[in-house]
Amino acid sequence: MKKLLASYGNDDEFRLVAERIISEEEKKNNKVLANSLRRTLENSRATEPNHSLKGLEKFSPMYEGNNDFVERVEPSNAHKELILSFDNVRILKGLIEEYRYAETIRKNGLPLRTKLLFCGPPGCGKTLSAEVFSSTLGLPMFVVKLDKLISSYLGETATNIRSIFEFANNKPCILFLDEFDAIARSREDGNEHNELKRVVNSLLLFIERLSPKGFMISATNLDKSIDPAVWRRFDEVIWFKHPDKGMIKKFLKSRLKNIHHDFDSNSYADVLNGLSFSSLERILNQAIKYMIIRKQRILHENYLVDAINDEYRRNGGVEKML
Ligand SMILES: Nc1ncnc2c1ncn2[C@@H]1O[C@H](COP(=O)(O)OP(=O)(O)OP(=O)(O)O)[C@@H](O)[C@H]1O
Ligand SMILES: [Mg+2]
Numbered sequence: 001m002k003k004l005l006a007s008y009g010n011d012d013e014f015r016l017v018a019e020r021i022i023s024e025e026e027k028k029n030n031k032v033l034a035n036s037l038r039r040t041l042e043n044s045r046a047t048e049p050n051h052s053l054k055g056l057e058k059f060s061p062m063y064e065g066n067n068d069f070v071e072r073v074e075p076s077n078a079h080k081e082l083i084l085s086f087d088n089v090r091i092l093k094g095l096i097e098e099y100r101y102a103e104t105i106r107k108n109g110l111p112l113r114t115k116l117l118f119c120g121p122p123g124c125g126k127t128l129s130a131e132v133f134s135s136t137l138g139l140p141m142f143v144v145k146l147d148k149l150i151s152s153y154l155g156e157t158a159t160n161i162r163s164i165f166e167f168a169n170n171k172p173c174i175l176f177l178d179e180f181d182a183i184a185r186s187r188e189d190g191n192e193h194n195e196l197k198r199v200v201n202s203l204l205l206f207i208e209r210l211s212p213k214g215f216m217i218s219a220t221n222l223d224k225s226i227d228p229a230v231w232r233r234f235d236e237v238i239w240f241k242h243p244d245k246g247m248i249k250k251f252l253k254s255r256l257k258n259i260h261h262d263f264d265s266n267s268y269a270d271v272l273n274g275l276s277f278s279s280l281e282r283i284l285n286q287a288i289k290y291m292i293i294r295k296q297r298i299l300h301e302n303y304l305v306d307a308i309n310d311e312y313r314r315n316g317g318v319e320k321m322l
Helices: 002-006 011-027 031-046 086-100 102-107 126-137 146-153 158-170 181-188 195-209 245-255 265-272 277-293 301-314
Strands: 070-073 115-119 141-144 174-177 215-220 236-239
Touching: 002 011, 011 031, 086 102, 086 126, 086 236, 115 126, 126 141, 126 174, 126 215, 141 158, 146 181, 146 195, 158 174, 158 195, 181 195, 245 265, 245 277, 265 301, 277 301
Parallel strands: 115 215, 115 236, 141 174, 174 215
Antiparallel strands: 070 141
């Protein structure tokens, strides 16, 4: 209560303390009081002017803990067209809707899906999807550097880890744990009782207890071989795969829409099949660079062919060269 009074005039601090009081009442099983307090808090939010939302997320509270582990990032790629399978569009849209109806869903006693695992090979849209997700919802994105987090935990920084998770529990944001493999792998190797394993297990416990205001998204290249104890911690697992021919066509069309070219991009779907989106992106970037360097205004087919060959050579797949 003292904290609540002290936070007078500081809206963020006030809400933080108010949320704490409400969750304490919930823990004490004073459901009626907790619900009534939450309603009052939500109603006061509803009377805030609308313009305080979109565009102002840049000014949302910063994480002020140890900045070695967590970094606020601006989703710099969110403007790119994201190409997804039907299933993934459905799942991601569903999550966005759920977030927008969060209060009503919670009031009905139902849990929200807020802890997500993005799985799949490199360059297939895990990070890009997290960025698009963050900018669509207007939530700030914080990247947790897991390697630093894990090695530091052995020292005296457990409090810093706790503070990151507390931050995500209290502030609506996207907490992005990239290269989650670091955790999933560490459980596999080493002997039963190694120190690292202990650390990783406690991190998993933190994740389990986490109940984010926004979302916690973890990304990994590992597949099903991940320890089931790790899977279990997530409310939703989303698979990202290499693009199929339809997606390749869509990608080429989208990226070439403002560039004059003298070839039918659809006819390249076969030869590009099997590559990741980031390979496709690299091919197009390279072809466009050839055009610029040769002072051309049209992207000629031979630039594309050269760039495709560059990519196959780079990947060691010379037999597929054109
Ligand atoms: N689904 C997609 N739709 C459109 N472009 C994509 C898609 N996936 C990847 N790209 C392109 O490839 C780039 C790299 O993708 P991204 O960083 O999302 O890969 P990732 O799955 O996170 O890979 P990694 O496992 O290496 O972190 C993106 O910036 C974008 O240009
Ligand atoms: Mg990534």
